[in-house]
Amino acid sequence: MYYLGFLVRRLLQGALIVLLVAMLIFTLMRVVPGDPVRLMVGGMAPDSVVQQASERLGLNAPIPVQFGRYLIRLAHGDMGESFVRPVNGSAVGGSTYDDPSRAERAAVLDLVAQTLPMTLQLASVAFIFALLIGVPLGIAGGLHPGRWPDKLAFYAGSLFVSMPNFWLGIVLTIVLSVQLGWIPSIGYQGFVYTILPAIVLAVEMAPFIIRTLTVSMAQVMSEPFIDAGTVRGISRGQMIWRHAFRNASVPLLNVFGIQLSGLLGGVLIVEFIFDYPGLGLLTVNAVLQRDFPLIQGIAVITSSIFVLINIIVDLAAAAIDPRLETV
């Protein structure tokens, strides 16, 4: 009952945020200079064709009216169609306005549905790598505050957080793909292509894990219940993993929720460098092509995912540590 009230309240708040994001992006897209219709029908199209097309797309109506229509369609699960991407996935380009491949345009929802699993795959592999780097360093640092493991964790964290992801991507490509030929880097033709982008993303995530875990682990280890456990004869290894780590991981979850926005930026850039066909690459291209419906759709979907993950993070934190109040 308690959880239910919490859930309803958070979901309502979340819906409001998504609505705000949609409104913001929607308005922004329409007040900035640059005519997407011109881009759509091709640079050589006569003005009458441009006029016709923007009439057909409803882009001549006042902005609030357009937004209202958009919301109504959104409520029916229709996010519209991409301005520039045809269904067959062929590249956009060319300046003629009667190109038949432009006729049938891909639905935004389909485009996102195709790319989202790829991004989730990349993100989960990256997260596993990040945990592999961050958890040992963080725990070692937290167990020996002020000593060399702590220093190591500190310097490693500072170095990782200073590494621009696009630069690291380039360096790793040169070393691991071009020079050594160990793993492929550009494009996607199978699972191996996930590894290099995932390493880059993991290096970006690891510092937060290291830093949070070092601090919270050191704090937990100084609590009286750790000494009490030792007195009760629980082994140190068990104490660390079963009791201390469990408690120390709660702040980690919260940091993860807050860092999500930054991580999305990382995904975007990493997919762009490695030409990895995920949601990030789709987003960058949508922005560069001024694909209004696609940008809007992506913004609405990603902010919904944000909201949901943050709710899940809070619920998970409460499940791990029942003392936390879900407020």
Next chain:
Amino acid sequence: MSNTMTTPIGKLYGPSLPAPDARRYSSVPRRILNRAWTSWEFRIGVAFLMGVLALTVLYPAFSDIDPGKAAVSMRFKPPIPFEGSNWAHPLGTDQLGRDTLVRSLIGLRYSLMIGIGTVVLMFIVGCALGLVAGFRGGRLGSIIMRLADAQLSIPMIILAITVLGVSRPTIPAIVLVLALSGWPLYARVARSAALAESKREAVRGARILGASDWRIMLLMVAPAVLPPIAFVSVLDIARMMIFEATLGFLGLGVQPPTPSFGNIIADGRKYLINAWWIATMPGAFLLISLTSINLIGSALERARNAVLKGN
């Protein structure tokens, strides 16, 4: 006989009382700085940053290389230890024969300018709103904080590239967009600190004496709340510099021909196989600068936490 003359007074009068601890009377920022200075992380960071800054100020002034000048005969010269390099271009040249070191140094100037400008802006805006929310509270306060919450759950990168992608990226626009992504955290911290500060006895006293809210906020709460936050904001300078470089890499940052780390690296990416240094050298330079800022920032943060906890 002569011994008694040189004996310290304390010895003559038995065990002396503990000397009053001088540090207890120095200001909080002073104590944080003193404490940070005792750590090697901080010293290493400062040393590296000083080196990089000195190079940034001095090298373009002393070398007669024009960063924008193209020289086709000098294209694709590798950096120093490699074959074909020369001392005129220690880090090599790019596809147009421009000097990589000079371009990186100028890129660093812009990067630092934008980083510091952004952090100052979001510090001012965020802290001002946070102070008002914490001190005045009420409806205004809760509106500000809800706004901050909403802002934090918006994917800022999408907003940033949308804004900069569809309008022209100018330096003020970049600073504004970056600052927009960071103010809510400052507002949160400033609010909770202001809440704690405004419960102090002295604040009640001032109010009884008839001080206005604004006077108390500006003269009593702000000076106590802001310096500790400022120390942590050093870390944000590095964060914003990376953010700016990322935007530049996407072509949405400082526009060429003005060199920035982002656009140099994006350019160099096309020549990875033949001229790896164009993309990697400026990045290594950025990495050194950012690491030193991060070391300083983290050391300050640790020192701040230790001092505020009261030991």
